[in-house]
Amino acid sequence: xxxxxxxxxxxxxxxxxxxxxxxxxxxxxxxxxxxxxxxxxxxxxxxxxxxxxxxxxxxxxxxxxxxxxxxxxxxxxxxxxxxxxxxxxxxxxxxxxxxxxxxxxxxxxxxxxxxx
Amino acid sequence: xxxxxxxxxxxxxxxxxxxxxxxxxxxxxxxxxxxxxxxxxxxxxxxxxxxxxxxxxxxxxxxxxxxxxxxxxxxxxxxxxxxxxxxxxxxxxxxxxxxxxxxxxxxxxxx
Numbered sequence: 001x002x003x004x005x006x007x008x009x010x011x012x013x014x015x016x017x018x019x020x021x022x023x024x025x026x027x028x029x030x031x032x033x034x035x036x037x038x039x040x041x042x043x044x045x046x047x048x049x050x051x052x053x054x055x056x057x058x059x060x061x062x063x064x065x066x067x068x069x070x071x072x073x074x075x076x077x078x079x080x081x082x083x084x085x086x087x088x089x090x091x092x093x094x095x096x097x098x099x100x101x102x103x104x105x106x107x108x109x110x111x112x113x114x115x116x
Numbered sequence: 117x118x119x120x121x122x123x124x125x126x127x128x129x130x131x132x133x134x135x136x137x138x139x140x141x142x143x144x145x146x147x148x149x150x151x152x153x154x155x156x157x158x159x160x161x162x163x164x165x166x167x168x169x170x171x172x173x174x175x176x177x178x179x180x181x182x183x184x185x186x187x188x189x190x191x192x193x194x195x196x197x198x199x200x201x202x203x204x205x206x207x208x209x210x211x212x213x214x215x216x217x218x219x220x221x222x223x224x225x226x227x
Contacts, residue, residue, distance in 0.1 A: 033215075042217030043204075045215065048213075048214065055213075091159055097213070103148070103213060104150070104165060107159040107160050107161070112157075
């Protein structure tokens with residue numbers, strides 16, 4: 001069964017350092033999402049790509065976060081500099097897109113970030 | 117006002133009982149509704165999706181949607197200890213295809 005791949009699975013860093021997360025969506029999925037999930041809360045969308053274009057990055061803290069999907073396949077999310085409040089699970093999801101109401105998102109295993 | 121509301125729980129039920137999880141949403145234009153299960157430290161896993169008013173059954177799971185009242189629920193029959201997890205309700209705001217998640221309800225199934 002096809003899955004969304006993410007790496008690393010865990011990352012510990014010190015504040016002010018740079019971190020990067022990688023995501024490879026399910027083959028053929030045109031839409032890719034990055035979410036942040038703080039402990040005890042639901043996932044919150046950071047950025048959504050349709051192929052290589054950003055569709056929604058309204059919740060992305062652009063002063064420190066950046067995301068790219070250069071060839072419309074895999075994607076990288078970067079944080080520079082990391083802050084203590086960035087400690088969270090970073091989830092990547094993909095869907096066939098653009099679809100109708102039955103469009104379904106499938107999540108990768110996530111990257112758990114701890115900023116010290 | 118949060119767009120998707122869930123009771124955080126924990127909801128504790130004995131093994132074999134029916135667990136009922138509820139979710140309300142604020143956007144009347146929402147048309148797509150999803151239930152995800154999330155074990156501690158893991159990523160969300162899709163359980164059910166529902167798009168029309170009424171019930172949708174899949175094995176031990178039944179999703180119920182009432183658009184007039186703006187709520188969606190998930191029933192788990194014959195609950196098992198392995199069902200113990202956090203259940204996330206997600207609603208698609210169709211103007212943007214964006215999913216809005218609730219904070220989740222933690223379910224504990226007692227052996």
